[in-house]
Amino acid sequence: MTKFKLALIAATFLVLQGCAAAALTAAGVASGVGVDHTLSGITYKTFTIPVEDMRRATLKSLARMDIDVVDIKEVRSGWEIKAKAIGRNIDIELEPLTRRTTRMRVVAREGQIFFKDNATSTEIIIQTAETVEAEFVAAYPER
Numbered sequence: 001m002t003k004f005k006l007a008l009i010a011a012t013f014l015v016l017q018g019c020a021a022a023a024l025t026a027a028g029v030a031s032g033v034g035v036d037h038t039l040s041g042i043t044y045k046t047f048t049i050p051v052e053d054m055r056r057a058t059l060k061s062l063a064r065m066d067i068d069v070v071d072i073k074e075v076r077s078g079w080e081i082k083a084k085a086i087g088r089n090i091d092i093e094l095e096p097l098t099r100r101t102t103r104m105r106v107v108a109r110e111g112q113i114f115f116k117d118n119a120t121s122t123e124i125i126i127q128t129a130e131t132v133e134a135e136f137v138a139a140y141p142e143r
Contacts, residue, residue, distance in 0.1 A: 035122050035126070041107060041116025042106075042121075043106045043121035043122055043125055044105050045103070045104050045129070046103045047102050047132060048100060048101055049100065049102055050096070050100055051079065051094050051095075051096040051102045053132075054128075054132070055079050055081075057135060058081060058094065059081070060131050061124065061127040061130075062083055062124070064131075065124070066085075067083045067090065067124075068084045068085070069082070077095050078096050078102070081094070085108075085120065088117060090106065090107070090120070090121075091109075092105070093105040104128065106124050106125055108120040108124070
C-alpha cells in the first residue's frame with residue numbers, strides 16, 4: 001500500500017506540475033498519520049484501545065488544548081462529547097468496535113452548520129493519539 005501511495009504522489013506531481021497547492025495537498029493527505037476525512041468534513045480514526053481509556057485520553061487532550069468540554073454523555077453507541085473553542089463547535093463520538101478497538105469521529109463546525117474545520121478535527125485526533133501513546137509508554141515502560 002505504501003508503494004501505491006508513493007506512486008500516486010509521484011503521478012500527481014507529474015500531472016500537476018504547475019499547481020503546487022494541489023500537489024502539496026496530495027502529499028499532506030498521503031502522510032496523514034492514519035486520519036481519514038470525508039467530503040462532508042468528518043474526520044475519523046480507529047484506535048486499538050478500549051472506549052473507556054479512549055474517553056479519558058480524549059478529555060485529557062481537550063484540556064491540554066484548552067478546548068472547553070460543554071457536555072459528555074454515554075449513549076447506546078458509545079460516548080458523545082461536545083466541546084467549544086473560539087468560533088468552533090466540536091462534536092466527538094467514541095464508538096467501541098470491539099472490547100479493545102474504538103473509532104473516534106470528530107466534526108469541528110466553524111460558525112454555521114455548513115463550514116467545517118478539518119484542521120482542528122485532525123489536530124484533536126493527533127493530540128489524542130499522542131496522549132494514548134504517552135499513556136501506553138508510561139504503563140509499559142519496558143516495551
